[in-house]
Amino acid sequence: MNDPYKTLKAAIIRVTDETSNIKSFLLKPEKKFSFKTGQFVQFTVPGIGEAPFTPSSSHFEKDEIEITIMKAGRVTSRIHELKPKDVVGIRGPLGKGYPLEEFEGKEILILGGGVGMAPLRCLLLSLLEEKNKYGRILLLYGSKTPGDIVYAGQFADWKKRGTEIYRSVDRCDTGEWKEKKGVVTCLFEGLKLNPDNGVAVVCGPPIMMKFGTMKLLEVGYKPESIYLSMEKNMSCGIGKCGHCACGKYFACKDGPVFKYSVVKDIANIWD
Ligand SMILES: Cc1cc2nc3c(=O)[nH]c(=O)nc-3n(C[C@H](O)[C@H](O)[C@H](O)COP(=O)(O)OP(=O)(O)OC[C@H]3O[C@@H](n4cnc5c(N)ncnc54)[C@H](O)[C@@H]3O)c2cc1C
Ligand code: FES
The missing domain is CATH 2.40.30.10 (Translation factors)
Known part of the structure; x- marks a missing residue:
């Protein structure tokens, strides 16, 4: 340790x-x-x-x-x-990271927004390194405008390595954007998913995490198959100061990755 x-x-x-x-x-x-x-x-x-x-x-x-x-x-x-x-x-x-052993053999849906793509890039690159251990890998990513896309030059490589990529922007006034327009949940439209043998991982701004999670539940993911990265305000980072309290948990020590089933009844979960 x-x-x-x-x-x-x-x-x-x-x-x-x-x-x-x-x-x-x-x-x-x-x-x-x-x-x-x-x-x-x-x-x-x-x-x-x-x-x-x-x-x-x-x-x-x-x-x-x-x-x-x-x-x-x-x-x-x-x-x-x-x-x-x-x-x-x-x-x-x-803190605790993603339990990758629980993802083995499953379809993995990664749902990201804005700079929330940072931990998800780490996850995606780590999954691609051992791709044969996992099922289909899908990345659904939303940003405000095309200029706000993080890692813009890297999506083509992730696609070449077997990731299915779906992207949306909230707005684009110039007509240069050929992919979807709308909030990130619009990317679920027409998508064939296998929630019974799938996990979903979500990271982004709180409002996107909330509506993204609701959408995942709506399309059939179980609360215990949804993994959230909870970026609460932190100070010590080791469970001593109480800054990151999330119900009875400390996001720094017990998270930042939580299953939705564990935190779903906490009042301030999306704050
Ligand atoms: C586990 C964890 C992982 C994170 N990973 C990343 C990452 O990979 N990339 C990244 O850009 N950011 C990440 N963040 C958020 C980052 O820590 C904050 O943006 C940073 O602490 C702000 O510090 P500051 O002194 O610049 O801002 P401050 O001057 O402290 O605050 C500026 C504003 O940001 C708000 N703020 C501060 N911390 C957070 C927070 N954790 N979440 C939401 N709002 C906050 C404040 O309330 C204030 O409104 C992560 C946070 C956590 C807890
Ligand atoms: S940051 Fe201090 S208890 Fe979590």
Whole structure:
């Protein structure tokens, strides 16, 4: 078990602009870093503070780790100013990831919105690495406009490697968008799914998680087959401070991945 208080130094080796307010940071930790897909790290900017993020790179990659970060406030604004060769800290891995052993032999539907694609990219890349273990893999991804699509250049490769991809944008005024228009749940229309032998994984803004989950239930997924990544406000990241309380659970320690069946009766689940 890793010491949860220990911060590992990591050098930034590449910064990629994904959209106008989202960047990916490729980091080289001072030693090999292992994590399970869906777990998170606390990313420390010396002298500024730390914030939690889920790696977006495959968990099979141990020498480098990629983290995709949307500019939201104080810490993330400072992170967006970082350049290659800057040194930051990572603490973790923290929390519980996706139970991939429960996904084996099943159809896997990945439902993402906006920067919620970050942990889902980690999941997808990890699944594709061992694709023969799983059934059909579908990715349903929604963003506000075509310019807000994260990893825009990578979907073709995921498709080539066997992922079925369906995308929507809320709006596009220029006519350049040839795929679906509408909120992400419109992508279920006409889709043949096998919820009886399938799991669904959801990550995105709270409103999208809520309506996405309702849609999954409507098309036949069982509450115990729906996995949510709950990105609650966090501080310690290790179950000590209570910041991330989610009913009787702490999202940092008991999650951030929860089955819907476990959290469905909690009042503030979508806040
Ligand atoms: C387990 C986990 C994994 C995450 N993974 C990613 C990721 O891969 N990529 C990414 O871009 N972001 C991710 N986030 C969200 C990220 O941690 C927050 O955006 C970040 O902490 C904001 O820090 P800040 O100091 O820049 O903003 P602040 O100045 O603290 O806050 C700015 C605004 O963002 C809100 N905010 C802060 N934290 C969160 C949060 N966790 N969820 C929703 N709103 C929040 C605040 O309430 C405030 O309105 C993750 C969060 C968690 C808990
Ligand atoms: S962040 Fe402190 S208990 Fe979860």
